[in-house]
Amino acid sequence: MSDKDELRSFLDAGGPLVVVYHWDADGICAAALVGHETDVDLFVPCGNQLDDEVAEEVLEANPDRVLVVDVGGLQPGAMAYLACSADVLVVDHHQRDAPPDGIAFIQRKEPVSLAVHRLLGGPAWIACAGTRGDKGEDYCRRAFPRGDLRLARSIMGMLNSGKNLKGRDGARVALDALRSASSPREMAEGRTPGARTLKGYDRTIEQETRRLISDVKKNGDKHEDQRLMFYDIHSDLNLSSRVSSILRWRMKGWIILVYNTSLEPVPLSARTTRKDINLVELLTEAGFSSCGGHPDAVGGITSTEELDVVTKRLTELLTK
Ligand SMILES: [Mn+2]
Numbered sequence: 001m002s003d004k005d006e007l008r009s010f011l012d013a014g015g016p017l018v019v020v021y022h023w024d025a026d027g028i029c030a031a032a033l034v035g036h037e038t039d040v041d042l043f044v045p046c047g048n049q050l051d052d053e054v055a056e057e058v059l060e061a062n063p064d065r066v067l068v069v070d071v072g073g074l075q076p077g078a079m080a081y082l083a084c085s086a087d088v089l090v091v092d093h094h095q096r097d098a099p100p101d102g103i104a105f106i107q108r109k110e111p112v113s114l115a116v117h118r119l120l121g122g123p124a125w126i127a128c129a130g131t132r133g134d135k136g137e138d139y140c141r142r143a144f145p146r147g148d149l150r151l152a153r154s155i156m157g158m159l160n161s162g163k164n165l166k167g168r169d170g171a172r173v174a175l176d177a178l179r180s181a182s183s184p185r186e187m188a189e190g191r192t193p194g195a196r197t198l199k200g201y202d203r204t205i206e207q208e209t210r211r212l213i214s215d216v217k218k219n220g221d222k223h224e225d226q227r228l229m230f231y232d233i234h235s236d237l238n239l240s241s242r243v244s245s246i247l248r249w250r251m252k253g254w255i256i257l258v259y260n261t262s263l264e265p266v267p268l269s270a271r272t273t274r275k276d277i278n279l280v281e282l283l284t285e286a287g288f289s290s291c292g293g294h295p296d297a298v299g300g301i302t303s304t305e306e307l308d309v310v311t312k313r314l315t316e317l318l319t320k
Pocket of ligand 1: 022023024026027
């Protein structure tokens with residue numbers, strides 16, 4: 001069966017449907033496109049790991065079908081828990097060794113919002129914002145030659161501000177806002193109540209990000225020999241992924257690890273522009289147990305104990 005037929009027949013099968021979506025712009029846009037094309041009973045946001053907490057929220061709705069979009073970390077126990085009581089289909093593009101046992105899987109290469117748009121349809125502007133969030137400007141322009149990239153960029157920023165400021169609850173606000181906007185302009189200009197809320201998040205995050213990007217000059221722990229930098233942002237906000245994404249381009253050729261020991265569990269993000277490095281493999285080898293993502297961008301959660309091990313081991317691995 002083609003990916004298109006597989007997704008379509010899963011959605012046409014009937015019975016309560018829950019969509020679990022990754023809490024970033026790509027995942028939110030993928031979920032919104034599914035909601036545009038079919039009836040969804042409940043949307044459940046998810047961080048980098050689909051864990052028992054997420055699985056429990058899903059199962060409270062007693063679904064017959066669970067569609068998971070753009071979630072990199074699928075914890076085996078939580079997936080098995082879902083699969084006992086519902087049909088589960090995962091649509092994803094994260095690098096992984098093998099799909100979890102007993103779970104239907106559509107593995108794609110492109111951003112998941114773009115994949116869902118191609119397989120199922122829905123408004124192109126939504127897929128464009130998700131694609132912009134996942135793959136950046138150049139890729140997005142190739143995928144959407146007629147798209148308004150300026151609007152896509154600001155919508156992407158607004159959607160990501162949900163999880164950056166408020167975690168899973170922020171991602172719920174972001175999805176609701178996206179689904180209630182009738183045009184990209186209405187969304188980007190903050191003309192609905194939900195979009196206005198996201199604009200407010202944006203401003204708070206902008207201020208804090210600016211402070212951190214300036215603070216890194218003083219408090220970033222640079223290892224020149226290894227071209228490796230550790231930065232503990234010590235912030236009340238969950239900005240590790242955003243800060244590491246900015247630093248990647250400011251410190252080309254470096255490996256950047258950003259984490260936040262003010263939060264528990266500790267979020268960790270790593271980025272690099274180096275093409276000869278696979279961060280998923282490297283950080284897993286260094287002992288980062290929840291590592292998920294792409295060769296040049298990974299994230300997950302850790303503890304202060306594990307962090308000590310990972311930073312030390314990583315420094316050794318990169319010392320020739
Ligand atoms: Mn994602």
